[in-house]
Amino acid sequence: MAIKDTPEEWQVTATAVPFTGNKTSVRTDDVVMPNGSVVRRDYQVHPGSVAVLALDENDRVLVIRQYRHPVRQRLWEIPAGLLDVPGENPLGAAQRELYEEAHVKAEEWHVLTDVYPTPGGCDEAVRIFFARDLSDVEGDRFEVEEEEADMEQARVPLKDLVRGVLAGELHNTCLAVGVLALAAALAGDGVDALRPADAPWPARPFEA
Template sequence: MSVPDDEVRDVPRAHEVLEHELVYRGRVWDLARDVVDLGDSQVVREYVAHTGAVAVIALDDDDRVLLLSQYRHPARHVLWEPPAGLRDVEGEDPVTTAARELAEEADLVAGRWWRLVEFFTTPGGSTERITVFLARDLTPVAEHDRFDRTDEEATMVPVWVPLDEALAGVLGGRFASPTTTIGVLAAAAARADGWASLVPVDPASATEG
């Protein structure tokens, strides 16, 4: 079977859900079980019902990307990741969430924003979808307006890594976080294209997405 190149793309499609059960209600996300009609068969699928998230590839004037060290208990690793956070404020546009997370986790405000890339983290087992933004023209948050970080966020260490070095780290296996891996690869590809493919966005004028 041959498919034209311009038709090779992901498309939304929802099979009929015959039964839906909330198996477990968690503090942050839930576990659900569906009986799904595939047409010629019915299957049971369990998955994490996730709010979704955002991440920010923040680049300074020297094309260095900001990474933060954060302990991720399920992975049993301290990972180097870009600023990121859950879409847990109802009605908040993703870029607005991204701007808030950049301020809270990195004490930074960006003057320019672009939508960089979007992906499902685990499409076979979770509804989580992450939108990654590129942020530039960075300035620090005023000292008296800075967020009081707690828990794992309290121990995060920021580093500025040249984008080329971050790319080498991704390809060399030094970084395993999906937001770092995909965000850095996307940023490097966009830079190689002269940033022409990126769509600008504005947190100040954003509407719900």
């Protein structure tokens, strides 16, 4: 048997949306189990996200530090953000986030990995890109607000981030998955073997 995730959808007999927020909502589905019983499942409905593992010419990863209120921590992360509209091209969204959060652009892009961060309670899908050949964006910086107005930025050697993840010092999902995936790619077939930046993404279909 191939070890590969496969699409499947169990019967839903009733659904409701008890909460709708600014970017996400909560849905309640009554789902038929294999034995015929019906159970209620609550989950967050999410538009999807992109993240960017950007590596500079000195093999350092561009990271940002941002306060995250739900966990009451200031986390080191990689640039990331929401897909703003249904069907948005994820590469364009990733390029936008790299510019807005770091004032940086990249000439080379690949898909690093695709993940569901919390599939037991949220339908969020995240595409993590690998970017290199970095340069600063000309002109004024994007004007940030709220938590993003207090962000810090650094460039950290990949090996130091891998160590931090394994030591339990770095906790952000996209950072952890991204740096470990990049380390695995570099130890394997190399980054040139990664999927192209426009590879299909069935979790969040998009226009070319």
